[in-house]
Amino acid sequence: MKKHNQTLLAVTILLITINSFTVFATNKTDTVTIKTSARCDDCKERIESRLNFTKGIKSAKLNMDTKAVVVIYDSEKTNLEAIKTAITKAGYDADEMPADIKAYNRLPKCCQKDASPH
16 A cells, blocks of 8 residues: 555656646747748748748748748747848848848849849
8 A cells, every 4th residue: 555655646746747847848939020032932932941941930931922921930949030040041131131142142043132023
């Protein structure tokens, strides 16, 4: 009987400990919309791919009609500045942040801001 009580106590303590860690481990998810300089579906693919492989980003969807990307992210792992920087490093403007010039110059000519639309 004593062994049974000790086992029950150990299981209870274990469950309380696990529950405590679960409460503290909840992620903070935020959503942001960022205006980009995307021009076509290739741009859309490039921006979404870059963002979806960036630490802390759960989802990135670019609307070509508005040229805005909606990003859902874990604010404990990344922030707005890092998200915008990822977009600029792909060669595109992100709100008020201009595209990284080296990345911009690597874009196909048709995806650059001063090119005629295709």
